Amino acid sequence: MPTLAVLTAAGSGTRLGMDVPKALVELDGLPLVVHAARRLCSSGVVDAIVVTAPPDLVDHVGAMLRDDPGVDRPVRAVAGSGTRQASVAAGLRAGLAGADAAPGSGPVDVVLVHDAARPLAPPSLVRRVVEAVRAGHAAVVPGLPVTDTVKRVDPTDPDDPVGAERVTGTVDRSVLRAVQTPQGFDRALLERAHAVAEHRAGDEAVAATDDAGLVEDLGHDVHVVPGDPAAVKITTRHDLRVAELTLQESR
Template identity: 75%
Template sequence: MPTLAVLTAAGSGSRLGMDLPKALVELEGLPLVLHAARRLCASGAVDSLVVTTPAGLAEHVAAMLADDPGVDRPVRAVEGAGTRQASVAAGLRAGLDDAVEGAAVDVVLVHDAARPLASPELVRRVVAAVRAGHGAVVPGVPVTDTIKRVLPDAGGVERVVQTVDRTVLRAVQTPQGFDRALLERAHAAAAHRDGDESLSATDDAGLVEDLGVAVHVVPGEGVAAKITTAHDLRVAALTLQEAR
């Protein structure tokens, strides 16, 4: 049965210090969104893609992806919304509406263009875990820093109240994979807060957790790091150079 990938690319990229949306910022000559879409397709585990874009750029992104030989799956671009949660919901609706047999889509991946180097192997690992019976799957990497829980202090000097056991902590990445019906139910249950940035979910696994449904973790990877700052972009470029 088909797997749909929703690729979020509607972020502004203001922290990158660029004058264009983050997904269109180039990494070694190619936009971030194109790197991510190529790797989703190269996995062989994705049957169609929906990309959420900033306002007014859906046609541009759709044409760019359709013209790229590395994006060899049906792809549609739709405008995102004010929050990540709302953008994913819009992409999910569009992807299921567009499917030749929408009811047959059984696995949905939600991925971020801001993680452009997530490998095809990681995509396959997440999809395989969902198909093995885990309704919600996220990739995660062990936390290596010592983590302290603090009491906030407006003066800028915070008091430590606990050193957290880092052996049970994971830094979560994307793509995240879900049973389609479960993801639809999670978004429907949280739709009342998807327009408020302070209340909306920062990842889709959080919506599933809010339902009381278990989320499972598979091994993530260092190259799936998120690009947020100009320094992150330089590190990603170095990663590609080293890979070559």
């Protein structure tokens, strides 16, 4: 049965300091969203992609992906919304409606949610996530072990002259994982998670920062599979330079 990928690309990328939305910032001559879409397609386990784009760039982003020779799956672009949660919900609705209506494809049963801000997530990682969902884990996220020592603090003294915070303990990092995307879900579970949390979607202060969090709020188990260092999120110009180096090394 088909797998749908929702690719989020509607963010402004303010911290990158560019004059274009983050997903259209170029890495090695190609926009980040193109890198991400190519790798989803190269995985061999994605059947259709819906990309969420800034409202005034929906047609541009959709045409760019459909015209790219490395994107060989059906692509639909829709307008993103004010929060990531709302954007994913919009992409999910549009993508499922389009994929389910496609002749001869059957209904979608697995949904991936991926960020264009992680453009170098390799095809092997995409396959690993989908395989875990199809093996019976209805919510799957890739993650890497946390290597830094992590302290728990008590930030209750805003008047400290140097902004110091009192340490209350050291967290056991062996049970911590830094989560990446794509995240994979059983279609029905993800639809239910978004429906239950719809009232939060429009408020950045309470909206979910990832879809696994919505599933956790339902009381449903989420499983972690090994992530990949290449799937780093691009937030700053330094991250962009690191991604450029990663591409060079891969060659």
